[in-house]
Amino acid sequence: MPQQILILDFGSQYTQLIARRVRELNVYCEIHPFNKVPDLHPGIKGVILSGSPCSVRDKNAPDVNMDLFKQVPVLGVCYGAQLIAHQSGGQVLPSHAREYGRAKLTTVDHHNNLLKEISLDTQVWMSHADTIAAVPSNFEVIASTPSVAIAAYKVKDQNVWGIQFHPEVTHTVEGKNLLRNFVVHICGCAQDWTPDQFVESTVEGLKKKLGNDKVVMALSGGVDSTVAATLIHKAIGKNLHCIFVDNGLLRKNEFMQVLDSYKDMGLNIKGVDAKDKFYTALKGLTDPEAKRKAIGKTFIDVFDEESHKISDVKWLGQGTIYPDVIESVSVNGPSVTIKSHHNVGGLPDKMKLKVVEPLNTLFKDEVRVVGKTLGIDPAILGRHPFPGPGLGIRILGDITADKVSILQEVDHIFISGLRQHGLYDKVWQAGAILTPLQAVGVMGDERTYERVVSLRAVTSTDGMTADWAHLPYEFLAEISSDIINKVKGVNRVVYDISSKPPATIEWE
Known part of the structure; x- marks a missing residue:
């Protein structure tokens, strides 16, 4: 059984990101819900408590018995840190102003193992409506920002730490170093999961x-x-x-x-x-x-x-x-x-x-x-993700063989163009959508009333969030012209510039 870190999920949107950062350190980890804690076998070397959209002050706030983890180091992140402090008799109160976004660590205890080689004034990412206003006497504050006095703490005589920022997001510049300090140096995990x-x-x-x-x-x-x-x-x-x-x-x-x-x-x-x-x-x-x-x-x-x-x-x-x-x-x-x-x-x-x-x-x-x-x-x-139902959810409305044929030709021109222009690998996913709309057009001296297709290309790392790909105008113009000239039944091409969220990558 490989050495591993156990991550308890309290519902944070960033929980999977914590796991990915730990995996990047060549250390195996697993995510389990806070209310389904597995038995701690000898392979589990440490525990990370995730953030949460909840408040520890809520009546039905997510909770966990910390006595389960007395034998291994524990790192509480955001809600996890607030939960540890709250259970220990500390004070967690609503923030005067929502603490969200970039902040600087203006005090850092470099003698603490969690913060070794973490720079003074390093940028971290905050995302919480509550804040730890006071901690018990057996807690020591090891980092702060101008607006968050208790940005990080250590429980004296215990291998328990809490931080009110998110080390897993890229906006926390030295977050991976902090996680390495915890996972490798404090928990003693060998980086052999390759x-x-x-x-x-x-x-x-x-x-x-x-x-x-x-x-x-x-x-x-x-x-x-x-x-x-x-x-x-x-x-x-x-x-x-x-x-x-x-x-x-x-x-x-x-x-x-x-x-x-x-x-x-x-x-x-x-x-x-x-x-x-x-x-x-x-x-x-x-x-x-x-x-x-x-x-x-x-x-x-x-x-x-x-x-x-x-x-x-x-x-x-x-x-x-x-x-x-x-x-x-x-x-x-x-x-x-x-x-x-x-x-x-x-x-x-x-x-x-x-x-x-x-x-x-x-x-x-x-x-x-x-x-x-x-x-x-x-x-x-390197193949782009392609939905299981395929073009069935890229044809809006009913499906016919003729519509599939039209969309296949449009999609082929678009994807082939991305490859030819060296853009395919810069895009996470791309495809074309056949809309139920028809539009007036002119081809030669004739008026046409034909289909509208939309091109969709996004950049992403995992599909959970995505931004529309900023493809060159010249490329889009060339592809649009090719589609309209070569695909019978299409006379108008549009480009989708919606990000996820609020839009999804696919249209259906």
């Missing part, structure tokens, strides 16, 4: 778990399923049976391109042309959620039918990654469903198979690094 080590231990674990059993797995051409399949293939070879379904909503030529790339990798894969089944299931549907459900159900039916053609299958392989796992056990249960397409549910229940998920401890960026270690083609690892 991609090579992950691949080696995961493949060995899969060999023991799967033995000579057969595994069936749906592939999409995306990063997660490809890396997961490669790990399973390294463990059991041809006993892994992969299925790639053409739902009629893929990008232009994508079905054959993906099949070819997988065959080059030695994967045992079967392509299934099910376009007509999906178009039939989608006929007349306009509601986005209804379309997603129809696509999901049809996929399950097709995949189940194909899987039954393989004898003695016992396992279902899935490319589930850590954010999916965290979401399913979040503080308040699964979050409100914004979109249901991120993972196709229902397969394990319908197929009565055991599930194997070799990536369920990794974040997306870690999956790519592991893929690189496995020698997977950079073109696959």
Whole structure:
């Protein structure tokens, strides 16, 4: 069992970011809800308490028994720091003014292990409506800002620290150094959780778990399923049976391109042309959620039918990654469903198979690094995220084969243009949307009344937040002209300049 840091989630939007920063130190960590604390095994070397949108003064404020952690160092971040102080008899009060944004540490106790090599006047990021107004006598203040007297503290004679700023965000300039001080120097974690080590231990674990059993797995051409399949293939070879379904909503030529790339990798894969089944299931549907459900159900039916053609299958392989796992056990249960397409549910229940998920401890960026270690083609690892329902949620309104054909051509011109101009790798995700709008245009001497398409490109690190990509005007002008001249039925191109939040990346 690897050494690890336990992160308790009190509902902060930054909790996953804490985990990613710890992982960047080559130290394994796990996030658990504050109300589902796991047993502390010897591998757990320290605990971090996250922030929260709640106040410790609320009647039903999130709480945890600190006596559980007496044997390991503890770091409270924002709400976590306020909770420790509050439980110990300190005073947590509403701030005179909301303490949000950049601040400077004007006093720093460099003798304290948490703050070693943290610069005086270093920038930190505050985000809290409450503040610690007073601490018990056995607390010592180790840092402050001009407006926050108790920006950080240490409990005397205990390995317990609290900070009222967020070290995990990039605005806290030396935040990673502070986390290194806690994780490596105070908790004593060896920085040995590396991609090579992950691949080696995961493949060995899969060999023991799967033995000579057969595994069936749906592939999409995306990063997660490809890396997961490669790990399973390294463990059991041809006993892994992969299925790639053409739902009629893929990008232009994508079905054959993906099949070819997988065959080059030695994967045992079967392509299934099910376009007509999906178009039939989608006929007349306009509601986005209804379309997603129809696509999901049809996929399950097709995949189940194909899987039954393989004898003695016992396992279902899935490319589930850590954010999916965290979401399913979040503080308040699964979050409100914004979109249901991120993972196709229902397969394990319908197929009565055991599930194997070799990536369920990794974040997306870690999956790519592991893929690189496995020698997977950079073109696959660098592929933009593509939604499970494909173009089905990029065609607003009902789906027809003709509309799919139009959008495939538009999308092909846009994506090809990004590649040709060296912009593809500078964008996190890009695609085109076929709107239900029609607009007046003039082509030659004729008046036209044809479709409006929108181009969408965003920059992001994980898709949780995103900014619209500031693509050059000259590039957009060239792509717009190409689309209007080459794609019959389109006479107007617009560019989406909405960020997430408040908008989402996809339109449906």
